[in-house]
Amino acid sequence: MILKTLRVMRILSVAVRYGLDNIAMSGLAAPRVARWVDRLVFWRDLSAPRGERLRRALEDLGPIFVKFGQLLSTRRDLMPPDIADELAKLQDRVPPFDSDLAIAQIRKSLGAHPDELFASFERTPVASASIAQVHFATLKNGREVAVKVLRPGMKKSIDEDVALMYIAAAWLERLWSDAKRLKPREVIYEFDKYLHDELDLMREAANASQLRRNFEGSPLLLVPEMVWDYCSASVIVMERMHGIPISRIDRLVEAGVDLKRLSSDGVEIFFTQVFRDGFFHADMHPGNILVSVAPESFGRYIALDFGIVGTLTDFDKDYLSQNFLAFFRRDYKRVAEAHIESGWAPANTRVDELESAVRACCEPIFDRPLRDISFGQVLMRLFQTSRRFNVEVQPQLVLLQKTLLNIEGLGRELDPDLDLWKTARPHLERWMKDQVGWRGLLERFKAEAPRYSHIIPQLPRLVHQALTAESHPDSRHVELLKTLLVEQRRTNLLLGIAIYLGGGLLAGVLLFQAFLRWNPLP
Numbered sequence: 001m002i003l004k005t006l007r008v009m010r011i012l013s014v015a016v017r018y019g020l021d022n023i024a025m026s027g028l029a030a031p032r033v034a035r036w037v038d039r040l041v042f043w044r045d046l047s048a049p050r051g052e053r054l055r056r057a058l059e060d061l062g063p064i065f066v067k068f069g070q071l072l073s074t075r076r077d078l079m080p081p082d083i084a085d086e087l088a089k090l091q092d093r094v095p096p097f098d099s100d101l102a103i104a105q106i107r108k109s110l111g112a113h114p115d116e117l118f119a120s121f122e123r124t125p126v127a128s129a130s131i132a133q134v135h136f137a138t139l140k141n142g143r144e145v146a147v148k149v150l151r152p153g154m155k156k157s158i159d160e161d162v163a164l165m166y167i168a169a170a171w172l173e174r175l176w177s178d179a180k181r182l183k184p185r186e187v188i189y190e191f192d193k194y195l196h197d198e199l200d201l202m203r204e205a206a207n208a209s210q211l212r213r214n215f216e217g218s219p220l221l222l223v224p225e226m227v228w229d230y231c232s233a234s235v236i237v238m239e240r241m242h243g244i245p246i247s248r249i250d251r252l253v254e255a256g257v258d259l260k261r262l263s264s265d266g267v268e269i270f271f272t273q274v275f276r277d278g279f280f281h282a283d284m285h286p287g288n289i290l291v292s293v294a295p296e297s298f299g300r301y302i303a304l305d306f307g308i309v310g311t312l313t314d315f316d317k318d319y320l321s322q323n324f325l326a327f328f329r330r331d332y333k334r335v336a337e338a339h340i341e342s343g344w345a346p347a348n349t350r351v352d353e354l355e356s357a358v359r360a361c362c363e364p365i366f367d368r369p370l371r372d373i374s375f376g377q378v379l380m381r382l383f384q385t386s387r388r389f390n391v392e393v394q395p396q397l398v399l400l401q402k403t404l405l406n407i408e409g410l411g412r413e414l415d416p417d418l419d420l421w422k423t424a425r426p427h428l429e430r431w432m433k434d435q436v437g438w439r440g441l442l443e444r445f446k447a448e449a450p451r452y453s454h455i456i457p458q459l460p461r462l463v464h465q466a467l468t469a470e471s472h473p474d475s476r477h478v479e480l481l482k483t484l485l486v487e488q489r490r491t492n493l494l495l496g497i498a499i500y501l502g503g504g505l506l507a508g509v510l511l512f513q514a515f516l517r518w519n520p521l522p
Contacts, residue, residue, distance in 0.1 A: 008164065011061060018057040019046040051086030058087075059094055062157045064165075064195070066090050066130035070285045088247060088286070096128035102135065102149040109232040114147075117230065121147070129287065131198055131307060136240060144240040145227060154199055162192045190398050194282070198307035201236045207306040208238065214277050220265050222292060222302045243290030243302045249413065255293045262291065262299065263415035264423050269301060270407050271427045274400065275321055276434075278312040282399040284406040286413075310399035320400075321428065328425040330366065332359045345391050357385045369417040 015021065046053070058069040072079055073087035102125070106114050114121035118137040125133040126146075131154060135147045169185045197203050205226045212223035222241065230237035244251045252259065273280035281288075281303055290302035312320070319342045326334035336354035339345040345354060385391070411418050 018053040051083040055086040063130035064161045096125045099123040109235040146240045150234040204307045205231045205236045207309045241302045243292045246289040247286035267423045275431045282310040283308040
């Protein structure tokens, strides 16, 4: 408890020193309060611009506060330009830690000094963020690499702040009637889990490897290759990527990059990760994105920093796809029904009333470019609607919602004329066809073929055992029958029965064997 109290005092001290109270009250209609506070703490120096003071305060307070600033930096529609410009520095220009500490970390993790491991190693970091910093190096075979080193003392700092967040969430649930619906403790638990996952750089390396495999051969996204012989929990080494930071719009234009196409590609990459793979990069602020200008990969996105990724279950993907598609088609009744069917809204909710409320939220933003949409007003309407109908927050989708904020803010910067709905709809419809059409059916047959290849030959015997189970009880036979029923229920029970009853056992076996050898469909 003493440590938590000290941390709270530290947060208040930093807030006062940098004048965060002054920034917060600057927009009040009654500025007298702000002037009175300034006189009370007359000793502080508030001569620096407000954006710089906010950035420095977040840097002093640690990684969780830095990540909050990174998220705000992508929302220039919600932040004044001077504050947004300063917060953008948190994306990759957080003050670095001493290079001697980085070298000591490398020696401890990889068992040798960087001068022994690499042909060359740059002591000055090229980028520094809340969790780690990056140094460029060259392997002894001449390959250029980036060395990412974990910032010392991160776990202790994160543990302290997360503990305070849990306390604040508990108080929020006691004092605010909406808190139960918003599930603050469950949300913080998800946040806590992903933050601690980010402290294990081997997990990040594995995430990068998975994302690279998902987009292998893609004309849209490049992901660096991990050098596994030089990876550990606190140091990872990866292929060095060359590109222009996506926040440098002037350089992208000068290089001839088509910003409209880049914006559209970003939407497609996001929907591909979410709906095709159920595995998405969940820290998509501009500091983690480059654009390639190399001739062989001109205009492609380059993803960096894979410490935080999100995953979706088949249920979540199905629910989200139904909602998105109904939303794009303006089928608000289906949106309302999906909310009730999934349990997001209470079962006794009237569909027509929820449909009307969703329509009021969505109609004003359709067929309009991003620059004409007030995101703040949309959020307010959605919050009012969710409160009225007691719609519960889904903690497992917090990362997806955070990523949507990043993507929408990025699209607003690249192409303010982007119609997000028209751009996203064909990608989602194509995905739905792949899932519920013939292509999806055949792919599922191929995936289930190994399971059925050994079950189908057993059907006559198992059905015979089922018919004689009452007169000749045998626990082994019953278990075999249960196995059959479970396996068939998971895929297509009716198909198995039809094959057997129709005398098509042999044809069924040959069919599944053919699926096993089937070449991928175009």
